Each structure stands twice: as structure tokens, then as C-alpha cells.
Amino acid sequence: MKVLQITGYGKIAENVEFREVEKPKIGNHQLLIEIHTASINPVDYKIIEGAMKNINKLSFPAPVGFDLAGKVIEKGENVTNFNLGDEVFARVPTDSPGTFAEMIAVDQQAVCQKPSNLSYAEAASIPLVGLTTVQSFQKAKLKSGDKVLIHAGSGGVGSFAIQYAKAKGAYVFTTTSTKNVDWVKDLGADRVIDYKKEDYLKIIEEVDIVYDTLGGDYTKDAFKVLKEGGSVISIAGDPDNETAKELGLNGLIRFLLKLKRFKLDQLSKEKNAYYKFVMMHADGTQLNDIKELIESNHIAAIVDKEYPFTEAIDALEYVKKGHAKGKVVLNMK
Numbered sequence: 001m002k003v004l005q006i007t008g009y010g011k012i013a014e015n016v017e018f019r020e021v022e023k024p025k026i027g028n029h030q031l032l033i034e035i036h037t038a039s040i041n042p043v044d045y046k047i048i049e050g051a052m053k054n055i056n057k058l059s060f061p062a063p064v065g066f067d068l069a070g071k072v073i074e075k076g077e078n079v080t081n082f083n084l085g086d087e088v089f090a091r092v093p094t095d096s097p098g099t100f101a102e103m104i105a106v107d108q109q110a111v112c113q114k115p116s117n118l119s120y121a122e123a124a125s126i127p128l129v130g131l132t133t134v135q136s137f138q139k140a141k142l143k144s145g146d147k148v149l150i151h152a153g154s155g156g157v158g159s160f161a162i163q164y165a166k167a168k169g170a171y172v173f174t175t176t177s178t179k180n181v182d183w184v185k186d187l188g189a190d191r192v193i194d195y196k197k198e199d200y201l202k203i204i205e206e207v208d209i210v211y212d213t214l215g216g217d218y219t220k221d222a223f224k225v226l227k228e229g230g231s232v233i234s235i236a237g238d239p240d241n242e243t244a245k246e247l248g249l250n251g252l253i254r255f256l257l258k259l260k261r262f263k264l265d266q267l268s269k270e271k272n273a274y275y276k277f278v279m280m281h282a283d284g285t286q287l288n289d290i291k292e293l294i295e296s297n298h299i300a301a302i303v304d305k306e307y308p309f310t311e312a313i314d315a316l317e318y319v320k321k322g323h324a325k326g327k328v329v330l331n332m333k
């Protein structure tokens, strides 16, 4: 079968290759999935470029890709919840990537039946961004009536998160650039701030939750618009100490992170706030909750571009530019 493999750390085009490899063998708890569509996430190019090697050092050649939608073509003897021919979607476990391929063996616990109202391309766009958002808002204890700021509402995560927060009864502020304002509003955001023309720091105050999908100064600035006792959940800033430990970062890196977080920790203390960096994980049960929100039309899939698998490098380069409108997918068929 054809796979895309990472051959070294560095520029995307110079460090990935298409190769023919043996069909994967499945374990007792695994499904063999024929992948119809995979979706691309920024973490894919970050891994290729070596940005994640403190968390997980690769040995080359290495598989790439976490999101998929496809069909079950074999199942292990202890698999109980799936049948051959089932149409499924999944974010595969962090330690076993490889959805940029024609087939993959996946633990059944990471897999869920595909929402009946989505195509394969739409379904593949959901798992990683959906699970990240569910896990982030769980940490923030999101409740109906909360005021939430979601940065980058036009991105893969943001476009899902706006719909999810609205489905949970929140009032949603979001940021995006001029060209995206109208369609992001259509996702349900109550106030869309055009970052090319407006300064969100002058518009927003006293929100319950900031969902920081941008990192850098946005993480620190979150505390300027947060109410006393609110939550800043970051997926792009610096890991808090607990998460750094869970990620297996060594003592020196944790110490350097602590120094880097000095201002952030101070701001958090001053506001009596909760700061958490979330590193998402695979979870078939949570994916099933997301499936229900999709089938009840609370959340739609937002696919910006579809590429054939053979053009995966162009697709990765497009995502790296950082201006996708929703998600980018690779069709294997």
C-alpha cells in the first residue's frame, strides 16, 4: 500500500516521501481501516519540521497523519463494537500516527461510526479539532451563559469551537480577518472581531473563558479580557507545569518553561484565574458525543480544500501558511 513517510526533520518537501509498504497487521483489539480521506492538522507539519521532538523523538522513516475517515476491512478477534464494512472516523492514538496512507491498524477505542450525514471528506475533518475542543472546554468547565473568546474562528479548531460553544449555550466572541468575517458569523459567533480593522483588547472584557489557539502574546493578553476567576485554555501557548510533566518533558526543559511562563503565572495569580495548556488525546467515546452533535445539526464540517493523496506535500504547505478556512483534507480514493 502507498504511504507518506517522514524521512528526516526539516523542510516539508525535502523530508517526506511516498513509499510502498506491507499492509498493516492488526492486533486483537484493532481494526484495519481502508482510509478514504485523511485530514491535515498543523501538528503534522510541526512534527516533520522537528518542532515536537522534545515530546516525541522520531525514528525514521516515520508515519504521519492523525485524522481519518474510512471503512473497516478487517477486525481483531476481541473487537466487539464494529463490523466489516462499517464506515468510521477517528483521531488515531498519538503514539501510532499514519493516516496519510491507504490503510491503518487502529485500536477500536479510538474509533467511532462516521456521522451518517457527513461525507468521508467532511468526517475526516472533525476528529482532532473536535476532540481538542471538547477536552479544552471540559477543563474550562464551560456552561450555558458563559462568555467565551475563541481566537482564530476561521481555523480548523476555531470553526469547530464556535459551533460547539454555541451548542453548549455560550456567548461567543471570535477573531478573524476581513475576508472571513461573514462566514464565521454564519457559524453562530455572536461578535466577530476583524483583527485587521479592530483591536479585540478594546472590545472584549470580563469573559469567562479564553480559548487560545494562537499562542505568543495572545496567551498573556488573554488575562486582560478575562474576568476574575476565569479560565485561559491554551492549545498553542506554553505548557503549564502539570502538562509539561504529563508530556514527559525533562527537568531542564520544564525549568526553562517555568522561567518563560513567569509573567503568565503572575497574571494568572493576579486574576485568580485557571491557566491550562491542553494536549489533546484520542477518545472514541468523546468522538461519539461529537457525532451526535453533528447528526443533530448543531455542528457542520467546514472543509476548505480537498487534495488528492498524491498532492499531500502541497496540502501540507497550504496548511503551514496558516490561513486555511476550516480544514484541509487528502482523498486517498
Ligand SMILES: NC(=O)c1ccc[n+]([C@@H]2O[C@H](COP(=O)([O-])OP(=O)(O)OC[C@H]3O[C@@H](n4cnc5c(N)ncnc54)[C@H](OP(=O)(O)O)[C@@H]3O)[C@@H](O)[C@H]2O)c1
Pocket (backbone or CB within 6 Å): 041, 042, 043, 128, 129, 132, 151, 152, 153, 154, 155, 156, 157, 158, 175, 176, 177, 178, 180, 195, 213, 214, 234, 235, 236, 278, 279, 280, 281, 319, 322, 323, 324, 325, 326
Ligand atoms: N495542543 C493541542 O492538542 C492542539 C490541538 C489542535 C491544534 N493545536 C494548535 O492550535 C493551533 C490552531 O490550529 P488550527 O488547526 O485551528 O490551525 P489553522 O486551521 O491552520 O488556523 C488557520 C486560521 O488561523 C487564523 N489566524 C491566523 N492568524 C490569526 C490572528 N492573528 N488572529 C485571528 N485569526 C488568525 C487564520 O485566519 P486568517 O486567514 O483570517 O488570518 C486561519 O483561518 C495550531 O498551532 C495547532 O498546532 C494544538
